[in-house]
Amino acid sequence: MISNLDYYKSFFYVATYSSFSDAAKALYISQSAVSQTIRKLEEELGTTLFVRSGSRIVLTPSGELLFARVKTAFNEFQRAEIEIQNFESIAQNNISVGITETSLRYGFFDCLEKFKNRHPDVHLSISGNTTPEMVSFLRDGKIDFALMIISDSLAARFQDLKMRRCFRIQDIFIASSKMDIDFDREYDLKDLLSYPTISVSQISNFRENIDTFFQENGLLFQPTYILENMTQVLNFTKRKFGIGVLPYAYAKDDIKKGTIRIVNTKPIPKRTVYLVSLKDKALSGLGLELYNDFKDLPRMV
Structure with missing residues (x-):
């Protein structure tokens, strides 16, 4: 195994551009640094990877073999970067909330509708589960926050959760x-x-x-x-x-x-409608916006 994987990066750029100077510009390093890196790579592999053909740099048969493998690897790296970026973009636009059917009847459905109109591209995942299930989902990171209708005595049992009172229901x-x-x-x-x-x-x-x-x-x-x-x-x-x-x-x-x-x-x-989240998990971005929408819902109940 080559001691420094950056050697392959320099090799990839030189082979792609057929030029030490163009590779140096793409890598934002000096041409001498590129030349030195290629020389070290050739020493570790025990072969010559490039030869000059007029004013151009061309691959040797060993270089062609190596470039075919390295090119595949770099294409996979680039694909992984794109997939990660796409995943992060989706994650930032995905909000998972636990809401009981009863909660929706106290104005939260209208609140969700207004939020969706402001952010039509946001993916909203709504889970309507029992209180024990929603507590479990919060702790497992399956939902960002939840709306629970519970008695105050039950709320006191959840020491690891942030419980914010919204209003009381009869x-x-x-x-x-x-x-x-x-x-x-x-x-x-x-x-x-x-x-x-x-x-x-x-x-x-x-x-x-x-x-x-x-x-x-x-x-x-x-x-x-x-x-x-x-x-x-x-x-x-x-x-x-x-x-x-x-x-x-x-x-x-x-x-x-x-x-x-x-x-x-x-x-x-009476029971209390609580906004519930994990104490050690901060909400951010759109999740926090929706949380605040729920928090500020008019208490006309």
């Missing part, structure tokens, strides 16, 4: 306006459980908050219907399957229409 009990319920009455939680109830599964911070709420009031919350998502909870409630529980944002349109109504009870503890 979960509510609802029922079809056609259901036989006294909507003017404030129901005791125990009386509420005498009706069929509808909720999402326990594998969510939403259910953790609801379950804790009932436990603190000496009750066990065991929904009659356990569904996959909030949209299903809303639809089952509208069909009079029972009393549903979900974030206000899912129900507000139907509440305005009068198709469903709020069932009055002791208020469920």
